[in-house]
Amino acid sequence: MASILLKGGVVIDTDPSPTVLGVSDVLVQDGLIAAVGPDLPGGPGTEVIDASGTFVLPGFVDTHRHTWQAGLRAILPDSTLPVYLEQILYGIAPRFDPRDVHAGVLSGALECLDTGITTLLDWSHIQLTPAHTDANVEALKASGIRSVFGYAYGGRDSLDAMAAEARRVHREHFADDPRSMAIAAFGPEISAERGTAEWRLARELDLPVTAHMGGHGSESAEQGLAILEREGLLSHPATYVHANFYTDDAFKRIAANGGSVSVTPTSETMLNIGYPPTGRARAAGIPTSLSVDTVTTGPGDMFSVMRAAYMFERVRPDEAGMGFTTRDVLRMATIEGAETLGLADITGSLRPGKQADLIMLRADTLGMASAHDPIAAVVLSADTSSVDTVLVGGRIVKRAGRLLHHDLPAVLAAIAESAARVAQ
Template identity: 65%
Template sequence: MTTLIKNGVVIDTEPEPVVLGRMDVRIERGTIAEVGPDLAVEPGAEVIDATGRLVLPGFVDTHRHTWQATVRAIAPDIDFPAYLRRVLGELAPRHRPQDLYAGNLAGALECLDAGITTLLDWSHAQFSPAHTDNAVRALRDSGIRAAFGYCYGGEPGGLAAETRRVREELFDTSGLVTMVLAALGPEIAGEERALEEWRMAAELGLPVTAHLGGHGRESAAKALAFLEDNGLLATPTTFVHALYYTDEEFKRIAAAGGTASISPVDEMNLGLGYPTTGRARAAGIPTGLSADTVVCAPGDMFSQMRTAHLLERGRPDGAGFGFTTRDALRMATIEGAEVLGMADVIGSLRPGKQADVILLRTDTPGMAAAHDPIGAVVLNADIGCVETVMVAGRVVKSGGQMLHHDLPAVLASLGESADVVSGG
């Protein structure tokens, strides 16, 4: 019931990232109980020797189409219109319920392996109730903490009934996997669908995550005005991509309590637009990072932090030089937790929070002798550094090896599904 992480270099993130130095972390019943130097070892406690390791909160991915693990790197150089045609138009409908399970399980384990302990699974391959049931079951089986973003994909007229079924049958108020409503309106599926989605979310007490502001200036302005005019932003809403808003519009989103999810690699690779990381945060919008899709992007948070840092500091005329590696780490941890409405539960090492914790090796040529541990996490670390991963105090990766799953069997199942959906 008690775990003591001893002698690691602890990095906390709340309210801002800071290196606390060589410290211990005591975990009791899945919760962080104490952080401090030379904590006593209680009889019966499990001790994790963190000498030569960095100890920090697990990463938070605020928007990922997890099922797309079945089509990893299938279109590495695609643009967004081609992505819509190829991935969503052709490949997604080929997924059987068992393929959604295979993709979600492997995709969630990929996250854990990389130190991502919390995930918003933006799931838009819900072609039947069986697809949904399998997607949720895979998340639960993986051991990750997840917000399942349910996006209705059935016949017209069935959204309300099926969303209620999913909420009532698959989710309660406890457990690591919770539910949010992933909306297609108003910019993708229109205003009528948006009204139904946001009103359903309000009825069921669910937050909303939606691709907003990533489809051009006119679309962004029109959709924001529609949401405001209809009072829909009273429901907590995450603006995924948020690329084409003015500074004044960002301030309105912030005033309404909106949050943002930025996918720096995909936004550039798909030609969506230049990430608005600094402008969104300057307006006071909690802004998290997102891998989006492994169809054409890496699935780890190190890549997202590095890209966000690079692109923000590379803005013209030095406008982004105020953005630091600490900002990037904050976005990947406590700020991502704020985006998901989980900042009181995860995202930092504050006593009382759930023990979602990762240990990173520093005894590698690429990490040794780093003078700034936070800079090293953002600029130098990679998946190979992730030695230990805990979710709610449960160790899911130890010694660099994933636990609790027959990984070869998981990957074999993923390969079979990949052959089916790709027509291979």
Template identity: 65%
Template sequence: MTSLLLRNGTVIDTAPAPRVLGRADVLVEDGRIAAVGPGLVPPAGAEILDAAGRIVMPGFVDTHRHTWQTAIRATLPDSTLPAYLQRVLGELAPRYRPDDVYSGTLAGALECLDSGITTVVDWSHIMFSPDHTDADIAALRASGIRAVFGYCYGGGDDLAALAAETTRVRREYFDAPPGNVSMWMAALGPEIAGEERALAEWRLARDLDLPVTVHMGGHGAESAARGLAFLEDNGLIGHPAMYVHANFYTGDDFKKIAANGGTVSATPGVEAALGIGDPATGRSHAAGVPTGLGCDTVASGPGDMFGVMRAAYFLERARPGGAGTWFTTAEALRAATLGGAETAGLAGVTGSLTPGKQADLVVLRTDTLGMAAAHDPIAAVVLSAETRHVDTVLVGGRVLKRGGVLQGHDVPSLLDTLRGAAARITGE
């Protein structure tokens, strides 16, 4: 048995809601949280990590990220969704080679880990060939992050080929116990692709026992209503699904999603930046829908959860007439941790410090001008912390960042590769 004790940190747990436990220890055994409390006695031979003067908390869960886009960071600031679709998906994506997918996804996953994101839902619509797909999965596994691989077939309009390749990926990579990387169907239909493709995707997901993550609710009120009606009419609304960009759903829509076991991923930073619509973060949560946060795309927004939490917090509290003042820093932190785990179907695995869960943990420094003398540790995490404060990161008990440095990766070499890919892809 391998054991590790994080000793004497300021511990924040998130179940059932974020709360500060005070100075305490967290004991990890064989990759899982074994105990949380003051004065824990470690087993003989346990590694001791001194967390005094640090915050110890669950890792962040990013519920929606196009991880492959790391090489096109900040290509579309001050833009719109139509411009994003044309530039990124219409012009830049087709220039990606499989090795570009590997370097971009690996760099994006390491960016997540560097900033304390221990779980990511990788919504991958760069799957132009089996080689592109294999490269993405290899990069996720090489990074060490916990990931949901959202597979979106990109080989064309042949629905038989869609079924064959999706089935290959499912059987080849995910029939056996998947380890830290599992698979979902990333569906284009019914709001982006036509209904024929939507039926093929959702029915195939049901046949292959894959949950669905789908962009729905963010293309206007009429499209949102039509999309939900399509799922109802075809007996698909009860299939496990994460609705991304649920901006135009009504209160009744959210109740319907909740009643059918659906979840919502909000990306408030990018949704605001691209003019997608009023983020649904607070409305969906208040309606009883498990709701998580996502970074979405670094082409138009930040790649760390600190910026996303702040976007969610400020946008909710700015609602007219004080309608959003119930959305506290604790609500923002929950959406970024346990709420995200619930959204991604991983509430029994990660998102809190509940004994028995995987030890996906983050240790934050507080000995900087930006974090010192914080009276409320939860508020400090949401309002003040940055990537530079992430000292230590564990995924499944494995230390992937220590003393502020990522472990086991040649980051300078990867960055050189990424810069080369970026110059060729963008033509700059």
């Protein structure tokens, strides 16, 4: 892989906390970050990209998105979680065939790249048949995004059938890349029997768990956590999505067992799931990340999510969130997201040796010009139009505002055709 030198941008690193390094260069060799600093030499054959007039930083990490729903954008505004479950999961989802899954996942993953998200946990609960699953995985890999496939079994057969199919998916698609798969668990709040089976399966396959837990009310949140504790499963690596109703004590128990949290501030408020637990989770020492969740109800970009997280935390009662800063929210969108997914040694910051997952945001536009604090400008002023260039593993996937490597008219035609069919 050719060397690339991003030259002369204002560089922002994120680990251990977001810091503006000033005008610097980023050297990429063999897909990895080789060096960060001023006036770096490129060497023979190095491609030099002029980064002047941009902010250069790690790509965003989305730790929970139902990517297959890309063709259902804005279908359910002004709604609630019960309506979402009834109309999307129980109504429209059964109409999806593998072609629809492929179209939605490919379009959704490319949307991520287009908006600066370079790492994605695809929380996929559209696995109605093995063909659905294979189409989903194929689309993720074809997109070029760094992904973790959150496998949620969709069949209605026995728990033994669930385990057998998960083993097949792991064996056929992820045996050589185990950190690219997780078990997306429905239980134990929804079903204690299935939930504990999912956790044990994850332990067997040495995969992390990502689960919607803590968002169904205080009593349900405590009961689900108690089940995991009773069964000796709480110590298994897990991300708790929509952890809105956990008490501070519950967060301490999650932290003590190495858990993480994914906050979806747009859907959690728009679907009336609950108030985002951002500050409370982080106060317990839990890696706390950001995610889009679904475009059926809200926006699909990290800029919108960062702003929502920042604003909801800052207006907590009794000024409890006033210590939350733009640096905190950028950390959540980058290295803390990587920590949540167990990928902090791979991505999320500019440490030499990590994968070169990088974005360049235009800072020379009317909406970004003369920014006194680049980090605040990224969080509060930038938007999807700011994303100029995107690299994943040192591969340029977007340049000068245009996605590369895909026939976008064909992608858009496929998602439009699918959307018209499944939502009729």
